[in-house]
Amino acid sequence: MLKGLSQLYRAANVMHNKMTDISITANNLANIDTIGYKRELPFAEVLSRLKNPQVKQITDFSEGEFIQTGNPLDLAISKNGFFMIKTDKGVELTKNGHFKLTEDGEIVDTKGNPLMTESGDLNIYEYTLNKKNKIKISKDGEITVGKEIVDKLKIAKIDDPSTMVRENGGNFSFPHGGYSDASEDDYEIQQGYLEGSNTNPILEMEKMISINKQYETAQKIIQSIDHQMGMAKEIGKV
Amino acid sequence: MPTAALRTAASGMNAQQVNIQVIANNIANINTTGFKKNRAEFQDLIYQDIVTNPQSTQVPGLTETANATVEVGSGVRTSSTQKMFTQGTLQQTNQQLDLGINGDGFFQLRKPDGTFVYTRDGSFKLSADGTIVSSSGYTLDPGFTIDGQASEIHISKQGNVSLVQFNGDTVDLGNIDLVKFINPAGLKSLGDNVYAETPSSGQPLIGTPGSDGYGEVHQGFLESSNVDIVQEMVNMITAQRSYEINSKTIKLVEDMLSIANNLKR
Numbered sequence: 001m002l003k004g005l006s007q008l009y010r011a012a013n014v015m016h017n018k019m020t021d022i023s024i025t026a027n028n029l030a031n032i033d034t035i036g037y038k039r040e041l042p043f044a045e046v047l048s049r050l051k052n053p054q055v056k057q058i059t060d061f062s063e064g065e066f067i068q069t070g071n072p073l074d075l076a077i078s079k080n081g082f083f084m085i086k087t088d089k090g091v092e093l094t095k096n097g098h099f100k101l102t103e104d105g106e107i108v109d110t111k112g113n114p115l116m117t118e119s120g121d122l123n124i125y126e127y128t129l130n131k132k133n134k135i136k137i138s139k140d141g142e143i144t145v146g147k148e149i150v151d152k153l154k155i156a157k158i159d160d161p162s163t164m165v166r167e168n169g170g171n172f173s174f175p176h177g178g179y180s181d182a183s184e185d186d187y188e189i190q191q192g193y194l195e196g197s198n199t200n201p202i203l204e205m206e207k208m209i210s211i212n213k214q215y216e217t218a219q220k221i222i223q224s225i226d227h228q229m230g231m232a233k234e235i236g237k238v
Numbered sequence: 239m240p241t242a243a244l245r246t247a248a249s250g251m252n253a254q255q256v257n258i259q260v261i262a263n264n265i266a267n268i269n270t271t272g273f274k275k276n277r278a279e280f281q282d283l284i285y286q287d288i289v290t291n292p293q294s295t296q297v298p299g300l301t302e303t304a305n306a307t308v309e310v311g312s313g314v315r316t317s318s319t320q321k322m323f324t325q326g327t328l329q330q331t332n333q334q335l336d337l338g339i340n341g342d343g344f345f346q347l348r349k350p351d352g353t354f355v356y357t358r359d360g361s362f363k364l365s366a367d368g369t370i371v372s373s374s375g376y377t378l379d380p381g382f383t384i385d386g387q388a389s390e391i392h393i394s395k396q397g398n399v400s401l402v403q404f405n406g407d408t409v410d411l412g413n414i415d416l417v418k419f420i421n422p423a424g425l426k427s428l429g430d431n432v433y434a435e436t437p438s439s440g441q442p443l444i445g446t447p448g449s450d451g452y453g454e455v456h457q458g459f460l461e462s463s464n465v466d467i468v469q470e471m472v473n474m475i476t477a478q479r480s481y482e483i484n485s486k487t488i489k490l491v492e493d494m495l496s497i498a499n500n501l502k503r
Binding site: 015018019020022023024025026027029030031032033034035037040042069070071072073074096098100101102103110133134135165166167168169170201204205208209211212215216219222223226 | 242243244246247249250253254257277278279280281282283284285288308309310311312313314317318320322323324420421422423424437438439440451477479480483484486487490491493494497498500501502
């Protein structure tokens with residue numbers, strides 16, 4: 001009886017986890033057009049024969065398509081490089097390179113948090129008053145306004161992807177570390193481009209179908225255990 | 239919790255609807271002089287920690303207590319629309335007061351209330367009192383008064399305006415200036431082909447056409463919209479398919495809920 005009960009719970013767990021999986025897949029698909037979005041991969045892992053399959057999650061950090069926008073403050077960063085954003089909660093890393101200029105001359109992300117640079121307080125207000133000036137950002141992150149190099153972007157690389165915690169806006173925070181300063185070989189910045197989402201609709205569709213089938217299988221298992229347990233009490237009856 | 243995936247997919251459908259609206263507006267303005275196309279932008283929503291083994295502590299025989307969690311996102315929202323200031327093609331109209339800008343820059347217009355707005359639409363007209371006004375009736379700034387004595391208005395690539403009078407004399411009237419912004423994507427669209435300055439666009443920087451990176455002014459030309467119909471059609475197809483696949487998610491979650499409902503026959 002006990003054996004049957006634990007199997008019943010195990011199958012129920014599978015159903016619960018498949019529901020979580022479908023939420024993750026739904027989120028990937030909803031963010032199919034989100035700049036800098038990295039898809040999540042749900043997967044079940046059997047830790048030992050006794051224990052339940054546990055859902056662990058990893059982020060697929062593969063590169064999305066670069067989309068040309070022509071705006072000087074749209075930046076796409078390739079390979080393992082991440083922009084660093086200073087938020088109220090601490091530093092966050094992001095692939096979302098859609099930046100804006102504020103009235104005071106600061107470069108901020110869509111939520112208004114400043115982009116981090118080597119000097120720490122980039123302010124190009126005085127440069128924006130000169131009509132000859134254009135903002136140029138080189139492949140390694142050097143910011144040139146007009147003819148003057150004003151600063152360099154601070155770029156991080158992720159050493160241990162599993163420690164990254166997702167925040168909204170395509171950002172990642174890192175309560176347990178796992179990142180370091182990137183060297184110039186680790187990344188390349190493209191000005192006037194944005195990196196699209198790396199969600200692949202075909203892969204997600206395939207995932208959805210398999211999740212659905214596994215869910216159905218778990219349901220059948222529960223039904224058959226239920227049936228067997230019903231049979232058990234029939235033993236001994238003549 | 240089971241309905242979280244439904245809401246996530248619904249947010250995806252909503253986002254694609256906004257996307258289609260933006261694309262529809264681009265296509266509707268394919269023949270609007272000086273129109274700059276828009277692009278919708280999206281952002282993912284907050285992530286929640288979901289416990290993977292909710293029953294593990296209640297089951298006899300299953301000793302595992304690790305409350306492992308995974309982060310599950312809650313969908314997408316439209317964060318902004320962005321204007322793309324790429325050059326539109328210049329089309330010849332042979333009208334004296336049709337001006338096309340080839341390169342960076344905007345014409346500065348003054349509204350009746352004294353505030354300034356900016357435009358790429360150079361289809362100017364003469365008002366009853368001889369001032370140069372835009373098609374929506376705002377005066378060009380700095381403006382000129384052209385009296386009835388002129389037979390021809392000549393505007394050079396550098397924006398110099400001169401009048402050729404009936405007796406053949408040429409009168410120099412002054413210069414049309416152009417205005418640049420350090421971040422034109424930050425400008426606010428007001429409709430009527432005009433834009434207003436915002437904190438994120440930066441201040442207007444006035445300059446002479448054809449110098450310091452300002453575009454040249456071409457008389458007798460108009461800049462057509464920069465909407466690329468093929469690109470918009472492709473965007474429309476992907477938006478429609480994304481909408482469809484999000485609706486598939488809803489269908490699938492519904493199937494799963496019905497399976498759960500049928501656990502006990």
